[in-house]
Amino acid sequence: MSGAANARTRAEGARRRLSLLRELIHGVVDDFVRILARCGLTSEETLGIVREACKRIPRDWAVILRGIRGPDYFHTFGVLTTFLGILEHNLQPRRHGA
Amino acid sequence: MSPADSVRTGEKRAPSCLSSLSALARAIIRHVVRILARCGATPQDIVSAVQHECAQIPHHWAAEARRAEAHQAPSEISDVSHVLTVWFNEAAYLDAHGRPRALPLEGASTSVAALVRSVDRKLDPRKVITYLVRNRAVRRDGRRYVPRKRFLRLRGTQGYLFTLQTLSNMLGTIQHNLQRKRSEPALFEYSAENARYPVSKLPQLDEYTRDLGGETLSRFDLYLRQRETTRRPGEPTVPVGLGFYVWRDPVRSLSRGRRNRRIKRPRRT
Numbered sequence: 001m002s003g004a005a006n007a008r009t010r011a012e013g014a015r016r017r018l019s020l021l022r023e024l025i026h027g028v029v030d031d032f033v034r035i036l037a038r039c040g041l042t043s044e045e046t047l048g049i050v051r052e053a054c055k056r057i058p059r060d061w062a063v064i065l066r067g068i069r070g071p072d073y074f075h076t077f078g079v080l081t082t083f084l085g086i087l088e089h090n091l092q093p094r095r096h097g098a
Numbered sequence: 099m100s101p102a103d104s105v106r107t108g109e110k111r112a113p114s115c116l117s118s119l120s121a122l123a124r125a126i127i128r129h130v131v132r133i134l135a136r137c138g139a140t141p142q143d144i145v146s147a148v149q150h151e152c153a154q155i156p157h158h159w160a161a162e163a164r165r166a167e168a169h170q171a172p173s174e175i176s177d178v179s180h181v182l183t184v185w186f187n188e189a190a191y192l193d194a195h196g197r198p199r200a201l202p203l204e205g206a207s208t209s210v211a212a213l214v215r216s217v218d219r220k221l222d223p224r225k226v227i228t229y230l231v232r233n234r235a236v237r238r239d240g241r242r243y244v245p246r247k248r249f250l251r252l253r254g255t256q257g258y259l260f261t262l263q264t265l266s267n268m269l270g271t272i273q274h275n276l277q278r279k280r281s282e283p284a285l286f287e288y289s290a291e292n293a294r295y296p297v298s299k300l301p302q303l304d305e306y307t308r309d310l311g312g313e314t315l316s317r318f319d320l321y322l323r324q325r326e327t328t329r330r331p332g333e334p335t336v337p338v339g340l341g342f343y344v345w346r347d348p349v350r351s352l353s354r355g356r357r358n359r360r361i362k363r364p365r366r367t
Contacts, residue, residue, distance in 0.1 A: 022147075025139050029147040032130050033155060035265065039258040040163035041123050043152035049124050050148045053131040054141035061135045076137055076272055079289065080130075082345035083268055087261050089349045 024077040031084030038091040122262035129269035136276045163258065178226055179250045180217045182235060183319050186248045188216075200242035203227060210243055248316060264341060286340075295346075303344070311342040 036046050134144050185191050185198045190208055193199050203210045203223065211223040227243055230236040235250045236243050252260040275284045295303070318340050329335065 021138055022143060024137075025134055025143055025147045026150070028130065028134065029144070030151045032126065032265075033148060033151040035261065036123050036126070037155045037159040038163060039123065039262055040160050041120070042157075042160045043155050045120075046123075046127070047145075047148055047152055049127045050131060051145055053128045054135075054144055056128075057131065057135040057141050076133065076276060079272060079287070080133065080269075082347070082349075083343060084265070085347075085349040086343050086345055087265055091257075091261055 024074075024081070027081045028077065028084060031081065031088045034088045035084065035091060038088070122259065122266055125266050126262060126269060129266065129273050133269065133273050133276060136273070177218050177221065178229055181214055181221075181226055181230070182245060182248050182250060183323055184213060184217055185245050186316075187320050187323055198245045200239055200244040202242050248319075249312065267339060268341065291345075300346070307342070307344050315340070315342065 033043075033046055037043070131141075131144055135141070139147075185201075191199055191201070191213060199208065201208060201210045201213065205212060210227050214221050214223040214226050227236065230245075230250070231238060231243070233250055233252070235247055236245050238244075271285045271287055275287055322338065326335075
């Protein structure tokens with residue numbers, strides 16, 4: 001395979017990983033935002049606290065980790081997604097006759 | 099206390115419940131943001147995902163939760179489940195068959211009041227027993243109270259606080275394990291899973307997990323209680339716990355036709 005083809009494959013792999021990462025982030029965020037809302041936090045409050053928390057994240061964390069994430073990070077996303085899903089499910093008001 | 103008084107007390111206490119929820123919510127958001135960042139998400143990715151998801155949350159959810167808080171039990175009976183631990187484990191509160199004894203409300207020894215004070219002197223026995231009866235963990239039999247089960251299902255504000263506390267604990271463990279130094283031991287965080295579990299057998303799984311988890315948690319509870327009661331006077335202590343949860347994908351009941359989860363779960367290697 002030529003150097004150009006290798007570069008294209010690597011770029012394609014990076015795009016796929018980034019797209020998967022975004023999908024996973026949305027999955028986690030979807031559930032935790034719903035849990036907070038069910039517990040009484042408004043969307044504005046949630047967004048405000050998230051913005052504040054994001055300011056404290058060192059810029060190099062994501063830069064360094066992008067591209068070298070291993071199974072442990074996928075495991076973390078898996079655990080987070082499933083756990084948040086269960087909590088959100090259990091918080092839903094019960095419907096009579098459901 | 100009359101029902102009207104209860105409601106007024108609840109309303110007065112609502113801000114403190116709200117601030118507890120809010121403090122927990124802040125801690126959770128900090129955990130989630132840091133975990134996502136550790137896993138490679140940029141702050142922009144996180145904010146844009148939250149913005150997108152927040153836009154889909156109906157406004158009435160938060161309003162309903164806040165309204166419910168004003169009418170729920172005060173948040174300070176946080177140690178109420180510990181009362182059940184002592185009731186089911188301490189020899190003084192067990193009969194000859196090892197079952198928890200029926201107790202009168204008042205009395206110097208072997209009463210609900212003595213039991214509650216042995217857990218926390220600041221707790222009001224009447225409020226605690228009312229809460230336990232309302233949550234069906236205890237039933238009244240004449241002038242005595244009989245515990246029905248050793249597990250307490252928390253609802254309303256207590257339920258919200260429990261959910262947020264559970265979430266915060268879990269996120270703390272994940273974050274610790276992600277960022278710990280090599281010399282530091284990881285906290286226990288394991289799961290067993292199967293990608294081809296038959297849907298028809300889900301009810302059995304639920305029953306099996308309740309039995310297994312219930313038994314394990316009871317043993318764990320006893321283990322903690324034994325160490326709590328035999329600690330040296332003035333010895334530093336920390337809150338510790340063990341949790342169980344079952345997951346399935348989709349989490350929502352398959353028979354009710356609710357929305358399926360949008361994301362594809364990553365394959366674990």
